[in-house]
Amino acid sequence: MTTLTHLQRLEAESIQIFREAFSESERPVMLYSVGKDSTVMLHLAMKAFAPSKLPFPLLHVDTTWKFQAMYEFRDRVVRDNGLELIEYHNPECIEKDINPFDHGTSLHVDLWKTEGLKQAVEKYGFDLGFGGARRDEEKSRAKERVFSLRSAQHRWDPKQQRPELWHLYNARKAPGESVRVFPLSNWTELDIWQYIYSEQIPIVPLYFSAPRPVVKRDGLWIMVDDERMRLEPGEEPEIRNVRFRTLGCYPLTGAIESDATTLPEIIREMLITTTSERMGRTVDHESAGSLEKKKQEGHF
Amino acid sequence: MPHVHDELLAVGIETYLERQEHKSMLRFITCGSVDDGKSTLIGRLLYDSKLVFEDHLATLEVDSKKVGTQGGELDFALLVDGLAAEREQGITIDVAYRFFSTERSKFIVADTPGHEQYTRNMVTGASTADLAVVLIDARKGVLTQTRRHSYLVSLLGIRHVVLAVNKIDLVDYSQEVFEQIESDYREFASQIGLNDVTCIPMSALAGDNITEVGSNMPWYQGVPLITHLENVKVDNELQSLPFRMPVQWVNRPDLDFRGFSGQIAGGTVQPGDSVRILPSGRTTTVERIVTYDGDLEEAVAGQSVTITLADEVDVSRGDVIATSLAPPGVADQFEAHIVWMDDQGMLPGRPYLLKIGARTVSATLAQPKYKVNVNTLEHVAARTLELNEIGVCNINLDRPIPFDPYDENRDMGGFILIDRFTNATVAAGLLHFALRRSDNVHWQAIEVDKHAHSLQKGQKPCVVWFTGLSGSGKSTIANIVEQKLLEQGRHTYLLDGDNVRHGLNKDLGFTDADRVENIRRVSEVSGLMVDAGLIVLVSFISPFAAERRMARERVEDGEFIEVYVKTPIEVAEERDPKGLYLKARRGELANFTGIDSPYEAPESPELIVDTTSLPPEAAADTIIGHLRERGFID
Incomplete structure (x- = not known):
């Protein structure tokens, strides 16, 4: 008898979800955000359809404020794997030069990402989007479905969510409605890292420690990634050995001081670390239950 | 996470990771109410054996002092609850999935809080569980709700049960009380076909028999809960079934390759095995088992693979590839248990969509033969089924499907019903047997047509x-x-x-x-x-x-x-x-x-x-x- 390891089981389940969702949709797309969860999700998707090529495009709803290293990594992944990438920028944000400094975190994220995603879904007529959310990220995610129905207005109605039994997923929807599918639902942060390690999946170098120019703001190390970074009076960038536990827009993403330059060291740090994952993202700090609220409004 | 620290320090990260690679996985469901200490138990498992991060812990400490029920001590229930807030926000309280792991195993816990909607939620959580932990308050013994939970556990085909006799500290760690509850429960469990039952006396609050036996119950000869969970093996049962793989997707990258992708629902398969395609009944041989990481010599239940066949046979999504030595039945009329899950009751005669494996067909239900009172297990006459009711009905499909009885293979006998207009998932069903073999069914040829x-x-x-x-x-x-x-x-x-x-x-x-x-x-x-x-x-x-x-x-x-x-x-x-x-x-x-x-x-x-x-x-x-x-x- 063969005993499957927990990673083999998680992998097989995610693949089953990919194939099921793809078979029951007209125009699927994968929401790709370049981070480690997206990277694992993409790796699983390629496994699900091999030897065929990935039968749907990636959609990157960009804010223009990501780390340079993320754009470089993204373009290399797309090129090396022969993928189709759709990059979307909310034209209203470009026109009004929406940025985290003048407009605040909440509006910045809302317009670029939440609004941008809605626009992209409508423009391309996607009826199903794969997302990399996990149930262990936050208390309110613990009861999220694998297949999550969104109304024609992109809203998540908790009352309309369907019971999910066995491995049977109901992907049916009325015209205009869409489905978000989360193949990583049952993965934990440790599973993700463990899988990256055992499958030797390349990730954005920002996850590894390196000397980087940073300033300290509200207790977080913020990296000065390009000349658009606005320094407060008296702020002087300093070089520190830092790395990121989560990636987003650089002015909004806190780094931690660390000397971990290899995957085992990262995992080791993570295992004995003291803060949970979303602490590094300022968006969650603004109001309690803000993730839940964002989800109802159509954020991933 | 004391054990992680100790282990890391002892062996170093590389060895630690190496060990992690061999972890197994178990899914279980916890049945019981907050009064039985269910949330406390789950919170304790998360706290004792997984990553409870420091910021979560800080929140827990604050909340324990503020709203806890343990006089300022850590109230583990708060790690998982947060339900009052959800109720206020009008969010459906149903199944929450929690994760924790030990050195040897990863666990996925389906937590189904609340009394309302209990049947629907518990059935959902139980559908993917390998094991059920049934909680009992040692002071109260086997109650009506214990029977209800156990009936649903047996209905959903969960073979392993742990009877967690909790709050044993409140009966002075009495062996007598424990043994009385154990014997009451075993008598009832055997009546409903639950035979693999392990009874463990414990205190989730005090930590007795959760990760360690402790010294309060010298009379207890068994292992603590976690050790028991780590030792449950489920792969064996699935792999000993006959080979089944519902085809999810026909994989055709080019004209030279035609594979059939799916997750193996039972048994094992090797190149050269003789297989039958259902419902068509064509027989052929497995040529290759293809994955992204290369071809396999063997694939087993639970794995997602792509199979190529020696002959050019017609196979499409929803078909089942099965061992030709013991193929599944094919039929279009069944008797089934139906668990109704929608606010709008069942309408006998109305066509619903039925999804089983990777196949969706049209189905109509006859009036129920009876419904089951889940508290007394009595059969009650019924004309329809309302939300949270369970009944037995005949079901008619518009075309024949391959199936195994649910008791033999959950993935080959479990189905959902979907309303064709609202698209809601309105019911779960468990196929028991075919009312007639469909190969006996053919329309009488009428010449004057x-x-x-x-x-x-x-x-x-x-x-x-x-x-x-x-x-x-x-x-x-x-x-x-x-x-x-x-x-x-x-x-x-x-x-x-x-x-x-x-x-x-x-x-x-x-x-x-x-x-x-x-x-x-x-x-x-x-x-x-x-x-x-x-x-x-x-x-x-x-x-x-x-x-x-x-x-x-x-x-x-x-x-x-x-x-x-x-x-x-x-x-x-x-x-x-x-x-x-x-x-x-x-x-x-x-x-x-x-x-x-x-x-x-x-x-x-x-x-x-x-x-x-x-x-x-x-x-x-x-x-x-x-x-x-x-x-x-x-």
């Missing part, structure tokens, strides 16, 4: 279905249409309430379920009359879109003409030719369409006749004109 009948009458048969509110003028218009057709020498028949309700359907009332059955019979009769070559005029309120669709599907494409006789309710009520609205308004007539029962207007009928602007005579001419245009009459 529909074509012969219609040739004889010199017309193309069809159904003209009039739908609309009471008093909209359906029957008046239908009568004129029939007269006009008769004048032209057509062969017709008019079905309406007057000639059907008094005879064929006189056993039916006006409840939703009866309305569905009423229309089902009328559809069936009109279908037979179309076979007889007639132009059938049907005049019924027929308020539900689903039943009109059923009637449409009873005949061939293009043979059904839906005429929506459109009249605003105020106008119909004003006319009130039979005085029915008056009665309904006075409360003497229940379930009256438009008053206290809904009318679902057709979305895309072939014809709409607006009687506020079109007199009956002109409406009839419009319909005759349509029949002529469509070539039913010349």
Whole structure:
């Protein structure tokens, strides 16, 4: 008898979800955000359809404020794997030069990402989007479905969510409605890292420690990634050995001081670390239950 | 996470990771209420054995002091609850999934809080669980809810049960109390077919017998909960089943490769194995087992793979590839347990979509044979099933499917039902056995067929279905249409309430379920009359879109003409030719369409006749004109 390891089981389940969702949709797309969860999700998707090529495009709803290293990594992944990438920028944000400094975190994220995603879904007529959310990220995610129905207005109605039994997923929807599918639902942060390690999946170098120019703001190390970074009076960038536990827009993403330059060291740090994952993202700090609220409004 | 620190320091990260690679995985469900200490138990498991991060811990400490029930001590229940807030936000409280791991295993816990909706939630959580932890308060012993939970556990085919006799500290760690509860429970469990039961006395709050035995119960000879969970092996059972793989997707990267992708639902497979494709029954041989990481020599239950076959056989999504030594049955009529999960009750006779494996078919349910009282396990007579009710029904499919009884293979015998209009998942079902083998079913060949009948009458048969509110003028218009057709020498028949309700359907009332059955019979009769070559005029309120669709599907494409006789309710009520609205308004007539029962207007009928602007005579001419245009009459 063969005993499957927990990673083999998680992998097989995610693949089953990919194939099921793809078979029951007209125009699927994968929401790709370049981070480690997206990277694992993409790796699983390629496994699900091999030897065929990935039968749907990636959609990157960009804010223009990501780390340079993320754009470089993204373009290399797309090129090396022969993928189709759709990059979307909310034209209203470009026109009004929406940025985290003048407009605040909440509006910045809302317009670029939440609004941008809605626009992209409508423009391309996607009826199903794969997302990399996990149930262990936050208390309110613990009861999220694998297949999550969104109304024609992109809203998540908790009352309309369907019971999910066995491995049977109901992907049916009325015209205009869409489905978000989360193949990583049952993965934990440790599973993700463990899988990256055992499958030797390349990730954005920002996850590894390196000397980087940073300033300290509200207790977080913020990296000065390009000349658009606005320094407060008296702020002087300093070089520190830092790395990121989560990636987003650089002015909004806190780094931690660390000397971990290899995957085992990262995992080791993570295992004995003291803060949970979303602490590094300022968006969650603004109001309690803000993730839940964002989800109802159509954020991933 | 004390164990992680210790282990890391002892062996170093590389060795630690190496060990992690060999972890197994177990899914379990916890059954019990907050009163039994369920949230405390889960919180304790998360705290003792997984990553409870420092910021979560800080929140826990603050909350424990603020709202905790443990006098300022850590209240583990708060790690998982947060339910009051959810209730306030109006979020459905159903199944939450929690994760924790030990050195040897990863665990996925389905946590189904709350008493309301309990059956639906527990069935959902249990459907993927390998094991159930049934909690009992040592002070209370085996209660009605213990029986209810255990029945659902056995119904859903969970073979391993842990009876967690919690709060044992509150009965002074009494061996006597524990043994009495154990013997009571075992007696009941064996009656419902639960044979693998492990009983563990514990205190989730104090930590006795969770990760360590401790010194409070020297009389207990067994292992603590976690050790027991780590030792449960489920791979064995799945792999010993006959090989089954529902095909999810036909993988065709180019003309040279044609593979069938799916997750193995039972058994093992190797290249060279003889397999049968169901339902077609073709036999061939497995050529390769392909994955992204290279070909496999063997694949086992639970793995997702792509299989190529030695012969060019026709295989599509929903088919099952199975060992030819023990293939599954194929049938289109079953007896099944149904767990109803929707606010809108089951309507016998209405077609629902049934999804099983990777296949979706159309299914109708007969009236339940009985429903089960989940507290007493008694069988109770029922005409329908409401939310959270469980019953046994016969079920009819529009085409045969491959299946195994649910008790043998969950993935081959478990299905969901989907409402065709709301798209909601309305029920879960468990197939038990086929009522007849479908290979015995074939239509009796009738030589004088529909074509012969219609040739004889010199017309193309069809159904003209009039739908609309009471008093909209359906029957008046239908009568004129029939007269006009008769004048032209057509062969017709008019079905309406007057000639059907008094005879064929006189056993039916006006409840939703009866309305569905009423229309089902009328559809069936009109279908037979179309076979007889007639132009059938049907005049019924027929308020539900689903039943009109059923009637449409009873005949061939293009043979059904839906005429929506459109009249605003105020106008119909004003006319009130039979005085029915008056009665309904006075409360003497229940379930009256438009008053206290809904009318679902057709979305895309072939014809709409607006009687506020079109007199009956002109409406009839419009319909005759349509029949002529469509070539039913010349």
